[in-house]
Amino acid sequence: MKKFLLLLTLLFLNISFAQSKTTTYYFIRHAEKVDSSQNPDLSEKGLKRAELWNKIFSEISFDEIYSTDYKRTLQTASPTATTKKIEVKIYNPKTLNIDSFKRETSGKKVLIVGHSNTTPKFVNDIINQNLFSDIEDATFGNLYIVTIIDGIISSQLLKLP
Template sequence: MKKLLLLIALLFLNISLGQKIATTYYFIRHAEKVDNSQNPDLSTSGLERAALWNKIFSEVSFDKIYSTEYRRTIQTASPTATAQNIQIKLYNPKNITIESFKKETLGKKVLIVGHSNTTPKFVNQMINQNIFTDIEDGTFGNLYIVIIIEGEITFQLLKLP
């Protein structure tokens, strides 16, 4: 049922908004990793989750996909990037200039894959509020959706298992 509601929400976000310019951001944390080393690969569960994200996002036509330079984030983004024939663009969350990023992605549908601490911080910067805290260590199903239509910002957090 949760998956159905998520798909309905994602489809709703893809409805044409007439002449207004809409930018939609989908933020996720990387999937489960093999271990706690500095740059681990995804675990079997993580690879399954990355495939699930691809299935969930199959109705969203992304224009851009961003990932940090770590294996786990790239591997999380890869199934969706491959399915949609989009090259993953690497970003450093420490060096993001929010206004430049918004200009670069204006009018686009964008997937951003980050980490337990960088993803909520990035979302907070995009919405100009300090609402979201770091993601719990064992939580990998948060989907933050931020929509900006001519300066008006709406956002939501969906929690998948």
Template sequence: MKIALATFALFLTQLVFAQNKTTTYYLIRHAEKADNSRNPDLSAAGTERAVNWNRIFAAIPFDAIYSTDYKRTLQTATPTAEKNKAQIILYNPQVLSFPDFKKSTSGKTVLIVGHSNTIPAFANQLIGKTIYNDIEDTVFGNLYIITVNGDSVTHQLLKLP
């Protein structure tokens, strides 16, 4: 009887933990751009920042890396994508279905690269509350980390130089 009860308790524990998959989102703005044209490349400082993001993320095994379809976001994501041997998945924040996105990334570790106005809005959608405002034009070091485990959502903003 004790063995059956212990087996049932173990099964129940595994069932509870299996349903509470942890999902972690890392969100960053693209690095510094070369100019103010519509679709600029990264500047030398931006290229250096993209490499630095890769160093910061070195110990994180990303399951998926998302970027908008602009040179500056793709170039920011590329070093980390190459390290993780991951294809960059393009997204359009204006038409993205957040329920579908959350479902498809459930249980994964995800990097999302976007823009000064889209990354805070994306973070707010993932959190389910309006917490973060647009990023100032001169700020490129914000790192938003959002962790979802079941109904529990935690978030933090790290401001890196």
């Protein structure tokens, strides 16, 4: 009888875990740019950082990749998108509906490339908290990871060099 109850418990736990829905968001800021003009390209250092992000993300099976419609964000997303054979989707942080975005990306692994001010705000909107502030101008290595498992949200900030 004890073995039967144990087996039944393990089966129930296995079914429960199998039905869990996990959504994971990876947020980064664009890499270093050549100048402060309206829509600059990445600098040589920025192109190297974009390749570094590609290496960092090598073991992650992204379902979708999002970027704002600027050269620097698209060039940051491009190496990872090319490697993963994923078309980059354009988003506008000014018109983005968070609830719609969360519904459309539910259960997926998503990379989002933004800016020093839009990335922390986007993370805060996803986690429903005002936890993260704008990124310093000279900081390009922040990686925000947000995981939602059956509605339970956790977030972390990794600071890479």
